[in-house]
Amino acid sequence: MSQLTLNVNGQNHSVTVSDGSMPLLWVLRDLLGLTGTKYGCGIEVCGACSVLIDNQVEHACVFDVTSAVGKKIVTIEGLSPDRSHPAQQAWIEHQVPQCGYCQSGMLICAAGAMKAGHHGAAIASEIHNLCVCGTYPRIKQAVAKL
Ligand code: FES
Numbered sequence: 001m002s003q004l005t006l007n008v009n010g011q012n013h014s015v016t017v018s019d020g021s022m023p024l025l026w027v028l029r030d031l032l033g034l035t036g037t038k039y040g041c042g043i044e045v046c047g048a049c050s051v052l053i054d055n056q057v058e059h060a061c062v063f064d065v066t067s068a069v070g071k072k073i074v075t076i077e078g079l080s081p082d083r084s085h086p087a088q089q090a091w092i093e094h095q096v097p098q099c100g101y102c103q104s105g106m107l108i109c110a111a112g113a114m115k116a117g118h119h120g121a122a123i124a125s126e127i128h129n130l131c132v133c134g135t136y137p138r139i140k141q142a143v144a145k146l
Pocket residue numbers: 038039040041042043044045046047048049050059060061062
């Protein structure tokens with residue numbers, strides 16, 4: 001057992017894990033109750049588990065929790081307190097989600113691209129996540145003015 005402190009969405013959390021190589025995704029969802037970040041493939045393909053770690057988009061399904069210690073983790077729950085992040089506003093305006101399962105990962109990738117200084121179509125080109133509902137055209141519309 002290891003006790004670790006994680007900074008998630010601006011708050012420090014103490015967690016006890018049985019294995020330091022546990023994926024960050026399990027800790028976020030099962031220990032901290034932050035279920036907005038989703039599990040899809042588990043092999044870094046779909047992007048459903050995307051989170052920001054020190055402003056970089058990372059796949060929480062393969063990011064071991066010990067490597068996240070001392071870094072700033074942002075999940076979909078921490079993007080804004082009230083859906084006011086420009087990407088969230090654009091998603092609402094363009095009614096992007098269908099089933100919604102992939103969308104927290106999509107939004108995190110859009111936010112990460114914006115943090116990296118990208119705008120418009122350049123944001124869309126940074127999003128490689130999978131959406132089985134095929135919302136890609138609406139994502140392109142939503143990011144066009146960001
Ligand atoms: S669940 Fe992590 S990339 Fe698919």
